[in-house]
Amino acid sequence: MDHDVVIVGAGLAGLACARTLHAAGVDAVVLEASDGVGGRVRSDVVDGFVLDRGFQILLTAYPELHRWVDLESLDLCRFDPGARIRVGGRFHTVGDPLRRPGDLFSTVVAPIGSPLDKLRVLRAVASVRKGSVPDLLRRPDGTTAERLRHLGFIDRAVERFLRPLFAGIQLDPDLEVSSRRFDVILRMLAVGDSAVPAAGMSALPEAIAAGLPEGTIRLSTPVRGAGAGEVRTDDGSLSATTVVVATDGPTAAGLTGAVADPGSRPVAALWFGADAPPLRGPSLVLDGDRSGPVRNLAVMSEVSSRYAPEGRASVVAAVPGPDALDPALPAATRRQLRGWFGAEVDGWDLLRVDVIPHGQPDQRPPLHPKQPVRVDDGLFVCGDHRDTASIQGALFSGRRTAAAILADRGR
Ligand SMILES: Cc1cc2nc3c(=O)[nH]c(=O)nc-3n(C[C@H](O)[C@H](O)[C@H](O)COP(=O)(O)OP(=O)(O)OC[C@H]3O[C@@H](n4cnc5c(N)ncnc54)[C@H](O)[C@@H]3O)c2cc1C
The missing domain is CATH 1.10.405 (Guanine Nucleotide Dissociation Inhibitor; domain 1)
Incomplete structure (x- = not known):
């Protein structure tokens, strides 16, 4: 037997599973196809800008987060409660008057x-x-x-x-x-609160991975097939007492042939560099006018100054749903944002377009959270497709799967 437990995928679910097993004294290795941990929660630094892979927000109320990280160690930068909404060609502030009484008046008069x-x-x-x-x-x-x-x-x-x-x-x-x-x-x-780590969303999975013994995670190791007690990689097969497939749902369906593809909700994000912020303040901006494909936007450098180099501003525009897959998206986005902020948008640099065909599993009703994680003796699956399609769901699923493995072993 090459390993006790092999986990396929170092997204949040795979990391939470590995951490739980290691804490119980079980030796688990994680095989990750890409060159880093975090799966759908990753960030890159491009020309001094921090670009998350898609526009993501950490909801600090997710109970599972608090099990794995000291949130304050992530140097969280919070969004203002409420949102700024584009309606009738103007921005209106809709606050949470219970948390920010100063927003009460604008909230009451906003034409929402x-x-x-x-x-x-x-x-x-x-x-x-x-x-x-x-x-x-x-x-x-x-x-x-x-x-x-x-x-x-x-x-x-x-x-x-x-x-x-x-x-x-x-x-x-x-x-x-x-x-x-x-x-x-x-x-x-x-x-x-709604927040991001100051250095980008990847700070979350990196902090969780840091709690694993060195050598546990093997990057750039794609798994080509997974079954009870065995995985196939480009270097041959590895045997294990237990295999956990912690990939996204469609990949888990393909690798195991034993779980259903949950379907996919696509999303795109367009990242811009600007000479000046088009709006001040750490706000989530919503399009209430349906003026184009962009539904949400944030001036990320107003949320965390580390998202842009000195003297620049960074803007992320999010396009959820089928519009995300439209090849004409960059032009349509610039047209829409020109309508919001004027000709200055023509001077913005398009830093990157993230098109993510599988942003989340498609969780239409009836939703069955806590779907079975045991596929066979010695074969488990975990990930957001087993619980709720979220950071919370992925972390919970990883921990729940590890608990099921330990229970099988009488632990
Ligand atoms: C743009 C975007 C915005 C989002 N916004 C939010 C948000 O604001 N709040 C929220 O709660 N959730 C949000 N989500 C959802 C959340 O990010 C996911 O639910 C969660 O990260 C899923 O984690 P996971 O571990 O289940 O799967 P993944 O993150 O997909 O991890 C799977 C891992 O498996 C690896 N892998 C795949 N195939 C193989 C293979 N063959 N061999 C080895 N490794 C493999 C992948 O590289 C990846 O690292 C968002 C998602 C996206 C894409």
């Missing part, structure tokens, strides 16, 4: 929804704050759009605020993802 809608938001938040997260995941399921209708929202509030917000978080411009996920995300937004 009726005063009744604003009360409905408060009521929805109060409802998801009750009980536990598992309780929310057991609520009757439907689409996010159905949930919003059930909560009484009329079109204006949905179109101007809720659709662009959840399009960005759930990669779901049609609001067809499970309402259970909507409830959980709404709770996370309400009880915690």
